[in-house]
Amino acid sequence: MKTPTPLVGKNLSLGYRNRKEIHEVANAISFEIQAGELTCLLGPNGVGKSTLLRTIMGTLPPLSGEMRICGKEVDAYSKEELSKKLSVVLTDRLQVGNLKAGDLIALGRIPHTGWMGRLGEKDLSKINEAIKATKTGYLRDFPTYELSDGQLQKVMIARALAQDGEILLLDEPTAHLDLVNRHEIMFLLRQIAQQEKKAVLVVTHDLEIALESADKLLLMPCGHPIISGLPEDLVIQGKLDTLLPNERLYFDQKSGKIKPKISSQPLNISGPSDLVPWVVAALEKSSLPIHTTPIKIDIESNPFHLVALVKGQKIACDSIEKLIIGFRQVMMSEG
């Protein structure tokens, strides 16, 4: 027998229903999320990502359409049944103080224990597995207020793992984290998806890391239907630009980064190709009229050295900062 797809949304209309009016946030939302894959949901603020999460969690019924979890409609689940299928890591601020990290992870077993909450052998082994998968064993006896943001996020992921559902939902798990931790968390999530055969859905704004780590991307652009596919396919098809309604930005396929469009003619800058973009970037950021002033810049490496001709005046220096200062002085003296 084929196991049903963990998460399927069909033609969902999401929103809030008051007594008098219906406030629709997003419509025509269809998607599938497979087991064993890390799926990243990307989209601008306000497009309805959180609303979609709440709909999947069953706290906000869809206005219309079908939301199926493991083949069954979300509404048909009791809260307890649902909690055995689906666990979450949210952005809610924690205020648990005294709770040790190990105890916090153990809270994940709540749906599986009796009314006294006594942990059985199976519970303990699930907790240990979750701790092992997230490498949080060394944190077990630390009170949660002593944990760093990155450690806390791993502990929260361990708690969700211990809850042992087929589906893991994470709302911006890498927000507030440093670069290394962001990578670590996302690769940990992919590892969990692949090794534990879980369907992992991550809402994130971190396009670069999502491209690197996700098996699938779900793009939720403003006013368009959801686009899904392999990250690499979406890059080649140029679909990532749909996330950028702003004319001034574009997705650069070469670097995999979002970049501002440079409107006017290229600058007259010569030098090693790895250094030129940095000088250009710094000049673009400064408010100097680099596109309307005649300039010529030569860059030398080893040691780094700049020679610039601005309106016929020569500026020689060893940092971009000094170049910009010199540029300003020329502009000032010209009035």
Added chain:
Amino acid sequence: MKNKFTPSLYFLLSGIGCLLVWVLNLGLGSVAIPFTEIVSRILGNEFSKSSWEIIFLEYRLPKSLTAILVGISLSVSGLQMQTYFRNPLAGPFVLGISSGAGLGVAIWLMAGAAVGTLIPGIFGNAWMLFLAATSGSMAVLLLMSLAAWRVRDSMTLLIIGLMFGSLAAAIISVISFFSQAEQLKLFTVWSMGSLGSTGWNQLAVFFVATLIGVSPAMYLAKSYNAMLLGENYAQSMGVNISRLRWIMIISTGILTGCATAFCGPIAFIGIAVPHIARMILKTSDHRLLFPGSAILGAIVMLLCDTISQLPGSAQTLPINAITSLFGAPVVIWLILRRNFSKEF
């Protein structure tokens, strides 16, 4: 366990401590009864002085039992509110329940004076006072439940509770303004709190009410643990939030309403005791915190009552003053230790 101070040691020590304080409380007062006599009386022997028997049976024993029940009720309802509202300053006063009870009593004492002249003997009857206080707290509780039905957010509920409390206090001041000096004094005395006006009959009611109030809290200890992570996480772990909210409101309503009805508004026990229990037990596990706070509440109330007797004197200080003298510094100290929010 690395920690030598285990929960079982806590319960052993606090159990012994509770018994010692209880015997101390029974023995001290305007008439001192030797502790050996009390222990032997409890073991079934008779007192060597018959006057002690009356003091013991009609006054000291019911009063000490009242203290224990008040301690349990207020601490357990305080702990429930602090976790549910995720606010370390929440307590029985905050939902306006105590103020509601006060309003009930105020209305009864002022308006009841008129009824009292019609039916002699009913005025000043402890039972009527209890009824008035409970109906007052239940009325606020009902309004709160209506609000809880409409409002999803627990912070909003907390603010509504505070507003109900202020409203009740305002109505009480208006009533006080128009009332006679004698009735005003009655009300003022009630509001100072007293453990001594509970007889055996009322004590039975109090006991049953405490049992009814505490059991759902104990039963839902697991759900309260999940609530530590907030409503959303609790919900994701299968906790039925609206059911938990109803049970919390009813449980704290019964516990606080009852304690306030019999003994007047007693301050700070509900806020301070759960914090001390958390601090000593070093845990946030409600399966330990509920019994831990209950027993600590009993000890603290017995101690406060013993102090209020001013051992060796015929005077009795208002119990509310003693609990405030104990509770306010504890809360300030907790804040100054700066882990007020961490302990939580």
